[in-house]
Amino acid sequence: MAITLSESAANRVQKFLDQRGKGVGLRLGVRTSGCSGMAYTLEFVDETLPDDITFESFGVTVLIDPKSLVFLEGTELDFVREGLNEGFKFNNPNVKNSCGCGESFNV
Amino acid sequence: MALLQIAEPGLCADPHQHRLAIGIDLGTTNSLVATVRSGSAAVLEDEAGRALLPSVVRYVQVGIPEVGVEAQLRQTDDPHNTIASVKRFMGRGLKDVPGAAATPYRFVDSPGMVRIDTRAGLKSPVEVSAEILRVLRGRAEASLGGELTGAVITVPAYFDDAQRQATKDAARLAGLNVLRLLNEPTAAAIAYGLDNASQGVFCIYDLGGGTFDISILRLSQGVFEVVATNGDSALGGDDFDECIYRWIVEQAAIVDPTVTDARLLLSLARKAKEALTDHDEAQICVTLSSGQAIDLVLTAETFFRLTASLIAKTLAPTRKAMRDAGLGMDDIDGVVLVGGSTRMRHVRRAVADYFQREPLTNLDPDKVVALGAAMQANLLVGNHKTDDWLLLDVIPLSLGLETMGGLAEKVIPRNATIPVARAQEFTTFKDGQTAISIHVVQGERELVGDCRSLARFELRGIPPMVAGAARVRVAFQVDADGLLSVSAQEQTSGVQATIEVKPSYGLSDDEIARMLSDSYSNAQTDMNARNLREQRVDGLRLLEATQAALDQDGWQLLSDAERATIERAMETLRVMLNGQDHIALKRAAESLNRATAQFAARRMDASIQRALSGQRLDTLEV
Numbered sequence: 001m002a003i004t005l006s007e008s009a010a011n012r013v014q015k016f017l018d019q020r021g022k023g024v025g026l027r028l029g030v031r032t033s034g035c036s037g038m039a040y041t042l043e044f045v046d047e048t049l050p051d052d053i054t055f056e057s058f059g060v061t062v063l064i065d066p067k068s069l070v071f072l073e074g075t076e077l078d079f080v081r082e083g084l085n086e087g088f089k090f091n092n093p094n095v096k097n098s099c100g101c102g103e104s105f106n107v
Numbered sequence: 108m109a110l111l112q113i114a115e116p117g118l119c120a121d122p123h124q125h126r127l128a129i130g131i132d133l134g135t136t137n138s139l140v141a142t143v144r145s146g147s148a149a150v151l152e153d154e155a156g157r158a159l160l161p162s163v164v165r166y167v168q169v170g171i172p173e174v175g176v177e178a179q180l181r182q183t184d185d186p187h188n189t190i191a192s193v194k195r196f197m198g199r200g201l202k203d204v205p206g207a208a209a210t211p212y213r214f215v216d217s218p219g220m221v222r223i224d225t226r227a228g229l230k231s232p233v234e235v236s237a238e239i240l241r242v243l244r245g246r247a248e249a250s251l252g253g254e255l256t257g258a259v260i261t262v263p264a265y266f267d268d269a270q271r272q273a274t275k276d277a278a279r280l281a282g283l284n285v286l287r288l289l290n291e292p293t294a295a296a297i298a299y300g301l302d303n304a305s306q307g308v309f310c311i312y313d314l315g316g317g318t319f320d321i322s323i324l325r326l327s328q329g330v331f332e333v334v335a336t337n338g339d340s341a342l343g344g345d346d347f348d349e350c351i352y353r354w355i356v357e358q359a360a361i362v363d364p365t366v367t368d369a370r371l372l373l374s375l376a377r378k379a380k381e382a383l384t385d386h387d388e389a390q391i392c393v394t395l396s397s398g399q400a401i402d403l404v405l406t407a408e409t410f411f412r413l414t415a416s417l418i419a420k421t422l423a424p425t426r427k428a429m430r431d432a433g434l435g436m437d438d439i440d441g442v443v444l445v446g447g448s449t450r451m452r453h454v455r456r457a458v459a460d461y462f463q464r465e466p467l468t469n470l471d472p473d474k475v476v477a478l479g480a481a482m483q484a485n486l487l488v489g490n491h492k493t494d495d496w497l498l499l500d501v502i503p504l505s506l507g508l509e510t511m512g513g514l515a516e517k518v519i520p521r522n523a524t525i526p527v528a529r530a531q532e533f534t535t536f537k538d539g540q541t542a543i544s545i546h547v548v549q550g551e552r553e554l555v556g557d558c559r560s561l562a563r564f565e566l567r568g569i570p571p572m573v574a575g576a577a578r579v580r581v582a583f584q585v586d587a588d589g590l591l592s593v594s595a596q597e598q599t600s601g602v603q604a605t606i607e608v609k610p611s612y613g614l615s616d617d618e619i620a621r622m623l624s625d626s627y628s629n630a631q632t633d634m635n636a637r638n639l640r641e642q643r644v645d646g647l648r649l650l651e652a653t654q655a656a657l658d659q660d661g662w663q664l665l666s667d668a669e670r671a672t673i674e675r676a677m678e679t680l681r682v683m684l685n686g687q688d689h690i691a692l693k694r695a696a697e698s699l700n701r702a703t704a705q706f707a708a709r710r711m712d713a714s715i716q717r718a719l720s721g722q723r724l725d726t727l728e729v
Contacts, residue, residue: 012145013113015147016113016145016146016147019146019147020146020147026113027116040111041114042111042112042113042114043113043114043115043116043117043118044113044114044115044116044146045116046116047116080110082110082252083154083249084151084152084153084154084246084249084250085110085249085250085251085252086110086144086250087109087110087111087112087144087145087252088110088111088112088113088145089110089111090111
């Protein structure tokens with residue numbers, strides 16, 4: 001199983017990285033917080049950590065720490081537009097239920 | 108389902124804790140809103156994909172006013188209720204509104220700021236601006252999917268306190284939390300990342316729809332200082348359209364075009380202008396309501412020739428700003444183009460020729476101010492590591508108060524970084540004085556009459572003391588938006604008074620520019636005037652003290668001859684007080700001082716004798 005980006009997400013990430021002018025990739029993660037137990041994190045990466053697990057998707061490097069990978073195994077990160085709003089969305093097969101907002105979840 | 112954005116390393120917000128921040132360019136002609144998403148600043152568009160919101164508000168009988176394109180379309184049909192360019196009226200009284208008679212609006216003078224009579228009632232410029240901001244806020248909330256933490260709103264560098272306060276009030280009325288007001292040229296400089304340099308001097312050339320502003324900024328240690336501003340508040344892209352329009356009318360020999368035809372031709376003129384940015388000629392092809400068919404080709408060359416005088420009109424204020432700043436071409440480290448009109452090739456060329464360097468143009472000149480504001484907003488809500496850049500703003504004109512003799516005492520000097528608080532101690536001039544009138548002024552000149560009066564208030568209840576014994580501490584505080592509050596406290600008794608300065612009306616940009624340049628050109632006269640006033644105050648005080656002493660024990664301690672000498676010296680001083688020569692005045696005061704030296708010594712002896720008489724030596728505590 002792997003972590004993947006949709007093509008549109010990869011294009012966006014690449015564009016943001018270019019505009020930012022630095023950074024080696026994108027870090028996906030989870031941490032314990034939020035209304036439903038776990039919350040996603042999404043950050044630029046300037047330095048890789050020794051334990052990081054690396055995936056490659058449409059030319060974009062995705063990094064994830066081993067603890068988070070347990071909860072994210074098989075996740076696809078998509079970039080979507082909803083009306084005027086646009087942003088990234090986690091399609092995570094491990095999720096049993098999430099809070100209404102989708103920012104935090106439970107496995 | 109909330110959509111996520113990419114955060115800076117280690118700065119990922121907790122769920123529901125996203126700090127959404129926006130930057131708003133509240134323009135005279137168009138307004139924009141921008142935000143930073145996933146590390147990049149971007150302008151937010153409406154449902155139709157338009158970034159620019161025309162700054163036009165049309166009041167309707169009932170319900171929410173129309174804002175933007177719809178309102179703009181109705182401008183000709185419904186001129187009284189459709190308000191455009193409201194920014195020109197912000198914080199202004201009727202007498203300060205430039206060209207009020209030329210506008211179709213029904214202005215009503217009212218204390219503080221003009222009101223406009225519309226079918227929805229009297230509207231202040233603040234309310235009209237709030238309608239524009241409300242639409243932008245709605246667009247931002249729909250785009251970001253949540254409540255906004257705050258907004259940075261840009262204002263022209265020359266906006267004074269009243270105009271800034273009015274802008275802030277409009278934002279509050281629109282339900283926005285104002286993180287800070289930011290100078291437009293500073294915002295443009297931020298968008299270009301010029302603040303990442305350690306220092307430099309930058310020139311911001313801003314040619315918008317109806318206004319032209321030139322600002323020279325100096326960056327040092329992360330602080331942008333506005334060195335000089337100038338401009339023309341009635342010059343912009345619309346004038347270029349007008350030039351083409353007149354050319355069409357002339358070429359096609361159109362006699363008395365109807366209102367509809369004129370509007371049609373103006374919009375074709377605008378399209379031709381835009382086409383000439385990328386092409387060497389533009390076709391103007393239309394059939395008028397009279398049936399007259401028009402088919403003209405406007406070449407770029409003709410267009411450049413037609414509008415050369417307009418460009419020259421931008422270079423005159425530019426030269427003036429450079430002169431005010433005392434800078435040469437070699438001192439300029441970068442030129443930034445702002446405003447849609449700077450897309451025109453010959454504008455760019457003229458600017459490049461004048462500054463002998465290529466201006467920065469890689470950002471969209473319409474969006475650059477909003478983008479810079481968004482970046483600043485993102486920083487202020489803490490979505491960005493602050494050690495990367497800490498940007499401060501400065502106050503444009505010195506703030507101070509009136510002291511005895513009509514002198515302006517500067518408490519906070521011009522270009523002090525804000526927020527700032529400074530205090531100074533003042534005292535009473537007369538014996539037994541129980542109140543002090545505090546007159547807050549703004550400006551660079553030495554005499555109060557040449558500065559702008561911002562506010563007056565009184566500190567009462569000072570216990571009666573001899574002149575000079577009271578200690579009145581006056582504190583000036585300017586918040587991050589450049590708004591001033593002044594408080595005064597008498598230190599020995601603790602009585603205090605405070606005022607928030609909301610000046611009743613504003614200064615025009617020309618006035619600000621004039622006040623600044625006057626302060627340079629009149630430096631010598633001002634200094635002489637200050638010396639003269641100071642000497643007068645000293646002289647008056649000396650006369651009063653001498654007279655009081657003479658009345659008290661002059662008859663006892665002085666011979667008639669001595670008394671006559673002193674009175675002669677007093678008379679000379681009195682005459683000099685009305686003169687203009689501060690040196691002669693000073694000499695007269697000194698000679699009175701000399702003439703009274705003996706008298707003062709005798710008074711001292713007499714008071715010691717009085718204190719000692721009737722006391723025995725051994726009871727004295729020495």
